[in-house]
Amino acid sequence: MDTPTLIPEAVEWSEGMLLSPQHLQQNDIYWSQQVRHQALALQPYYWGLLALEYDETALAKGLLRITRLEAILPDGLAVQYPGHYQAPLQLDISGDDVWHDRVLRIYLAVPVREEGSASAQSRIQRFDRVAGALEADECQLESRLEVGRLRPRLTLLADKTIPAKFVALPLLELGHDSGDHLRVAAYHPPLLRLGACRFLSAEQQLSERLDAVTKVMRSKIRDLVGGRRPDERLDQLDMESRQQLFVARQLACALPSLEVQLQGGLAHPYSIYVKLAELAGQLATIGANPSPPVVSQYQHNDMGPGFDTLLTFIEQRLQLIQAQFEAMLFTRLSASHFSRALPAGLAVDTLLIELRPKPGQSEQQLNQWLGQARIASAALMPVLERRRLPGCSLRLVNPRNYSGLNLAEGALLVELNNKQIEHDGRDLYVINAGTDLLIRGPEQENAPRDIVLHRTLSGANPAGELSGDA
Structure with a gap:
């Protein structure tokens, strides 16, 4: 520049x-x-907002009153309000003559610096001369002298064209909702850090949308790889699992750095924009058409449209990633005691679990251990132990009957079939949604390394549909 x-x-x-x-x-x-x-x-985009707050009650009455403002103007002037200012920083926007369009953009403006910038005789006065306090000599504290100050003349403008004798910074846009009430629009002004957009409502903030994207990415990675350990052998994976692992790697490459930049809202929007462009390129490899979007130049004065284009592309590509199952790892309570909280509303007629072996452990050993285990909701476990009942019934299943499970090498796949027992004159199911499911086996070395509950994800695509185009 x-x-x-x-x-x-x-x-x-x-x-x-x-x-x-x-x-x-x-x-x-x-x-x-x-x-x-x-x-x-x-940093070419060194100016912008650091913080902005306004009086919502006054705005409802047609008066924009700024209560807090920190910013760097395009000419490098640092502004802090209220700071030393006593006069209100406000603009009456109730008159029809102010509104040239359905949307009104408000600027913070200061006169440019010219000759005699603090003189009333200058062509345009940038500073007000104000009396200062008695300031101490840094070397002799007993010596004090009144030091006059120059205070920049801040004003709010709502003109579509800013006069040439002013340097201005866009602050916000105003509009009317369906009930003709004044509202702050979703416009993002120049920001020095992304967190400065918090004067907008939560659903308008770019930071909220970006956070949602990172959460979806984390969820997709978890769904794609399940509870697979980093040290598991990759040469044992089938073609579908390899494809899912490739997609998960594309997500994982960009996720940590994006999350770090979003933490605390301190990163400059331009840095995040570049990171989103990188993420869009990585996600473009998902689907039959790997063409990435054409990324427009970052617009500091109106960053919203550029961010929206990138985020829309990223969100569409993430929607293509549909795992069929969610892997829910059991918590190991002891050497042979496992627990898993079941979501409320989960269909519990038949559950699918995976027993992952320890090194050198056979399927026969896993099957023997599970055959001696009790499986039921936590509340019914004492009843089963007292009556020496096993709980739900078990059925070994062939992993080929389920695609997209990402099973560990040598794992045992088992269906848990819910059933009822009579207790206190009532028929009760041994497994209930919204409770902790316990698997308690014999205290021996044949206990599995891990137990995973595979939950079907509603709306998941059939196997192989990750190759669809956006």
């Missing part, structure tokens, strides 16, 4: 020179421009 203004030359300091206010003023201008251009070289 080209430097927008001519960089002033440094003041010449020499021994014996007669100092005047102009020397110090020009030195201040010189270093302000130096800092600005260095910031511009390091």
Whole structure:
């Protein structure tokens, strides 16, 4: 990006020179421009909001009143409100003459710095001269002197075209809802960190949508690989499991760095935009058409449309990733005692579990251990133990009957068939949704390494439909 203004030359300091206010003023201008251009070289989008709050009650009455504002203006001026300001920063937007369109964009504006910027005789006055406090000499605390201050003249503008004598920063957009009430629109102004958009409602914030994407990615990875351990052999996977592992790897490559950038809302939106473009390229490999979207240049003054294009593509590709089963790992309570909380509303007529072997453990040993185990909801386990009942009935099944399970090598796949027992004059099911399912086997070395409940995901695509196009 080209430097927008001519960089002033440094003041010449020499021994014996007669100092005047102009020397110090020009030195201040010189270093302000130096800092600005260095910031511009390091980050082209160095200006924007850090924080914004407004009075919602006043807005409902047609008055936009800013209660807190922190920002860097495009000319490098740092603004903090209220800070030292006593006058309200507000704009009456109730009149029809203010509204040129259905949407009204509000700007924070400050006059540009010209000659005599603090003088009432200048063409446009940037600063107000205000009396300062008595300031101590840093070397002699007993010596104090009143130091006058220059306070930037902040104003709010709602014009479609900002006058040339002002430097302005877009703050927000206003519109009317279906009930003709004033509302803050979903427009994202220039932000120095993504968390600065929190003045918007939750459903409008880009940060909320981005967080939702990372949660979906985490969920998809979990569904695709189940409870598979990192040290399991990959050469034992079937073709479908390999395909699911490829998709999970594409998600995993970009997820940690994106999550870190979203933590705390401190990352610059441009950095996140670049990360989303990278993620879109990785997800483009999913489906029959690997063409990535054409990514437009980042627009700092109106970032929403660019983010929306990328996020829409990413969300559509994530919808293509449909695992048939969710792997729900049991918690090991002891060497041969396992527990798993069953979701409320889960169909429990028939459940599918996987017993994963320890190194060197055979299917016969797993089957022998399970045949001596009791399986039931936690509340009924004491009843079964007292009456020496096994709980639900078991049936070994062929893994080929189920596609997309991502079974461990040498695992035992078993159907748990729910049944009723009589207790206190009532017929009770031994497995109930919304309770903890317990599997308690004999205390021996044949207990499995892990037990996994495979839950069918509603709406999942049949095997092989990951190759569909967006």
